Amino acid sequence: MADSAETRKLVYLVTGGCGFLGEHVVRMLLQREPRLYELRVFDLHLGPWLEELKTGPVQVTAIQGDVTQAHEVAAAVAGAHVVIHTAGLVDVFGRASPETIYEVNVQGTKNVIEACVQTGTRFLVYTSSMEVVGPNIKGHPFYRGNEDTPYEAIHRHPYPCSKAQAERLVLEANGRKVHGGLALVTCALRPTGIYGEGHQIMRDFYHQGLRLGGRLFRAIPASVEHSRVYVGNVAWMHVLVAQELEQRAALMGGQVYFCYDESPFKSYEDFNMEFLGPCGLRLGGTRPPGAHRLGRGPALNALLEWLLRPLLLYAPLLNPYTLAVANTTFTVSTDKAQRHFGYKPLFSWEDSRTRTIRWVQAVEGSAP
Numbered sequence: 001m002a003d004s005a006e007t008r009k010l011v012y013l014v015t016g017g018c019g020f021l022g023e024h025v026v027r028m029l030l031q032r033e034p035r036l037y038e039l040r041v042f043d044l045h046l047g048p049w050l051e052e053l054k055t056g057p058v059q060v061t062a063i064q065g066d067v068t069q070a071h072e073v074a075a076a077v078a079g080a081h082v083v084i085h086t087a088g089l090v091d092v093f094g095r096a097s098p099e100t101i102y103e104v105n106v107q108g109t110k111n112v113i114e115a116c117v118q119t120g121t122r123f124l125v126y127t128s129s130m131e132v133v134g135p136n137i138k139g140h141p142f143y144r145g146n147e148d149t150p151y152e153a154i155h156r157h158p159y160p161c162s163k164a165q166a167e168r169l170v171l172e173a174n175g176r177k178v179h180g181g182l183a184l185v186t187c188a189l190r191p192t193g194i195y196g197e198g199h200q201i202m203r204d205f206y207h208q209g210l211r212l213g214g215r216l217f218r219a220i221p222a223s224v225e226h227s228r229v230y231v232g233n234v235a236w237m238h239v240l241v242a243q244e245l246e247q248r249a250a251l252m253g254g255q256v257y258f259c260y261d262e263s264p265f266k267s268y269e270d271f272n273m274e275f276l277g278p279c280g281l282r283l284g285g286t287r288p289p290g291a292h293r294l295g296r297g298p299a300l301n302a303l304l305e306w307l308l309r310p311l312l313l314y315a316p317l318l319n320p321y322t323l324a325v326a327n328t329t330f331t332v333s334t335d336k337a338q339r340h341f342g343y344k345p346l347f348s349w350e351d352s353r354t355r356t357i358r359w360v361q362a363v364e365g366s367a368p
């Protein structure tokens, strides 16, 4: 569509817009939403890269704010046509208390919903997660499942519990009357494990491997398969949902969609090696006795984390929860997003892989 002032009339708000996913959503909107007049980027921690975005035709407004503060959220939402709510505390490593995770992920989402209702914003896209479904505490595999596959979703960990509660609030809010009398239209997207430029865990594994002389030790059987999805395709799905929600409100409103693309099903470690291998790392056999790649055993890690919490933050990657998730097959096979709003991945597997490898290679000089 030609770039002309009369087409630019929409105001978007992206919460968590400076995060791993959020930054890609912000950049995707600037590239792929021709009706954009103002893009509000709301985050607890604003990135310096935002400044470079202020030279284009779209007004980019950086808002430093906290989703747990209702008045800050309401001020940011007021006047927006669409809210893409990605802000969240993504913590399965024991870095934040359960109370804080609830405050951000659940209360923060309540604040976003109420701000939409009070100010008259009609379209809300929420970044949920695969973990709303599973894997459950019984370790049941989710094999090539879709949005309608029966599965016993049982959670104990604060993070998946918070995502499930927040998603439910968003879907239940669909149809509520907003200021001005029209209906709120909501939708939730469930990414599986996101990878790509800016993925901190991938970066941590890379630096860990460098410290171990270029070798990572296998801790998960290759037979345990995970779905993974490239961050650019997750961002594209968020933008496409936001663009289609008004015209397809009756079909899409109150719906959930898994985020998917052509990334292959592999174990978490084998998948990471698609990027770390070309950067010089090798995935070796099992760890030598006593040499725990990511700290001590999971149970001991959990005990140390609990004992040390009053004194210091001890939150290694490996704990009983993350080990259980890593060891449980969770693969998604669906086309609901394509059927409902014409989604097709924007980036092929080859392109996603190449972009991620280039990013890992670029971080080589930034080892902590």
Ligand SMILES: NC(=O)c1ccc[n+]([C@@H]2O[C@H](COP(=O)([O-])OP(=O)(O)OC[C@H]3O[C@@H](n4cnc5c(N)ncnc54)[C@H](O)[C@@H]3O)[C@@H](O)[C@H]2O)c1
Residues within 6 Å of the ligand: 015, 016, 017, 018, 019, 020, 021, 022, 042, 043, 044, 045, 065, 066, 067, 068, 086, 087, 088, 089, 090, 104, 108, 127, 128, 129, 130, 163, 190, 191, 192, 193, 194, 195
């Ligand atoms: N990374 C994944 O594999 C993955 C998979 C599925 C779903 N998700 C979901 O995607 C969303 C983004 O995750 P991410 O991986 O980009 O994480 P991230 O931590 O990189 O980004 C989250 C952003 O939210 C911001 N934020 C945190 N607390 C806030 C608060 N109180 N107020 C305002 N901003 C706050 C952070 O500053 C950060 O910029 C989350 O909702 C997460 O649950 C992530």
Ligand SMILES: CC(C)[C@@H](O)CC[C@@H](C)[C@H]1CC[C@H]2[C@@H]3[C@H](O)C=C4C[C@@H](O)CC[C@]4(C)[C@H]3CC[C@]12C
Residues within 6 Å of the ligand: 090, 092, 129, 130, 131, 192, 193, 194, 201, 219, 220, 268, 269, 294, 317, 318, 321, 322, 323, 325, 326
């Ligand atoms: C040391 C090994 C056992 C190593 O393989 C551990 C990997 C482990 C840290 C990750 C395995 C699965 C990951 C989770 C999964 O990709 C989905 C997630 C949902 C998302 O909403 C947040 C991130 C995460 C929980 C992700 C976190 C890291 C893993 C547990």
